[in-house]
Structure formats: structure tokens, C-alpha cells
Amino acid sequence: MQSKIIALLLLLFCFAAVLPANSQIAARKAFRSAVEKNPQAFRKYLSDKDPEIRRYALYLLVKADGVKALPQLAKAIDDTDASVQYTAAEALAGLAKKAPKEVQPLLEKVAANAKTADTRQVAVKASWPFQREIKLIRNDHTWDHEVLVVKTFDLPTKGWSFTTDPRQDGHNKGYFKPRFNDKKWRKMDMGYWEFQGVDDYDGIAWYRIKFRMPEKMDHTAVEISFGGVDESAWVWLNGKYLGCHDEGQAGVGKRFAVDCTKEVAWGQENVLAVRIGDEANAGGITKPIRIEILK
Secondary structure: OHHHHHHHHHHHHHHHHHHHHHHHHHHHHHHHHHHHHOOOHHHHHOOOOOHHHHHHHHHHHHHHHHHHHHHHHHHHOOOOOHHHHHHHHHHHHHHOOOOHHHHHHHHHHHHHHOOOHHHHHHHHHHHOOOOOOOOOHHHOOOOOOOOOEEEEEEOOOOOEEEEEOOOOOOOOOOOOOOOOOOOOOEEEOOOOHHHHOOOOOOEEEEEEEEEEOOOOOOOOEEEEEEOOEEOEEEEEEOOEEEEEEOOHHHHOOOOEEEEOOOOOOOOOEEEEEEEEEEOOOOOEEOOOEEEEEEO
16 A cells, blocks of 8 residues: 555656646747747746746847847846846847947946856956057068067066956956055966866966066067967056957967067066966966067
């Protein structure tokens, strides 16, 4: 008798589990049918209990209304479902250039409260406030003189200040500013951070170093040359943004340089801040950095 009761309970449990699934499938079919009959019907589904329906209704709203959908997107970034939040972040990224003043604070909110790393990445990339094209004199075809590296200064390979930035908001906290207090950061040498006690971390991290430049010498340009990073890098000198090396996996270990002719402080202490992005495997500033004086 007891075994029959247990079997019956199991059968009821299985039946109860199937009901929500069937109900969900029916609801989604009803949604698609309603939208096919009336393209504007999606509007009444924006608060549906099914996150997949909410997500697709939000997508259709943005497609139909564009910037006018911002009030609903502002609600969607607080959605309890990660997929809805991701869709809202992508939509905001697409509207960033059309309504920057309205979209920027929403993207920053997503970046601070994202449920997943992918959603945070979308928001941070779209709301990135620093823009500067890298222009090197040696690549300037209008320059009609031979460009030579007349002097180089190697930056320290040891004793960098280092911190991870899992929320990707270090730039908002001023990590790149010369007077930022990094005394609580750990010390790190050039090389992979995984080999120096920061195990199994993929994401954003920051490096800072102070170095002194010699007295001003005759020059045409000054550049900071990176032997290679894993994977991407954003660079500031003395609080000024110099540009980025952001090619994903394709940029791993690739040499690159940024111009700092106007930003370098001759005969004084300089502060270099480097934001490193690593999506997979090991990450860090992996090869030497040097200052190059060109003429």
C-alpha cells in the first residue's frame, strides 16, 4: 500500500512539473499569435510574468519607438531576469549616440548593477567616456623627415601597484588620476597576474607606476612603447588618456605605442596608469614598457 502511495505521489509531482512548462509554451504561442495579428500588441506584454515574453516585447518596443522607449528601458534594467537586463543594455548601447545625456546615466547604472559579466561589458563599452585616436609620428605619411628613436628609458618591471576591477568602474573611481591613493593595492611585477597570486581571475585590472623623467631634451615626439599585454590595454599618463590597444585575443602579445609628447612631465615624477582587460586564460602586462624619445 505504501509503495502505491509513493508511486502516486511521484506521478502527481511529474504531472505538476509538466503543467507549468505546457502553460509557458501556450503563453508564448499566444504572444506570437497576438503580435502576428496586431504588430502593436506587444505593448501589453512588457510586464508579462514570463521573462522571455518580456524580453522579446522589449526588443519590439525599441525597434518600434527608438529613443521614445527609454522610460521602459529604465525599468527593464532593474528586471529580475538577467536576459531582460541584457536586452535592455544592448538597446541602450544602440541608442547611446542618439540620446547621450539620457542614456549615459542608465548605462552607468547597468554597469554598476549588472547581473552578469556580459551585461556589464556591454554597458561599460557603450558608456566609455574616454576617446582618443592613437597618432604616431612614425606613421604620419605627411611627415617628410626620417624619424629616429634617439633615446629610450625602460620603465620598472617590478613594484607596480595592482588591483582587480570586477565591477569595471575603476575609471569612475579615479584609478588613473595621479593623486589617487593606491597604497592599499597589492604590489605586482610585469607578467601574468595568475602567476603572482591572483588565481582564476578574468576581467579588468589596473596597474600604476611612478617614474621620473630626465630634464627636457631635444625631441620631436615622445611615445610609450608596450612590448605586449594580455589582452587589451587602456593607457593614462599623469591623468591624461592616451588611447587604447583593444583587439581582443588578436592583440595578445602584440607591440603597440601611444603618443605622450604633450603629457610627459620632463624632470619630474610621472604617473602611468594602465587598465588591462583579459577575457580568458592568463592576463597582465607581459612584456617590458619603455619611453622612446623621437626626433
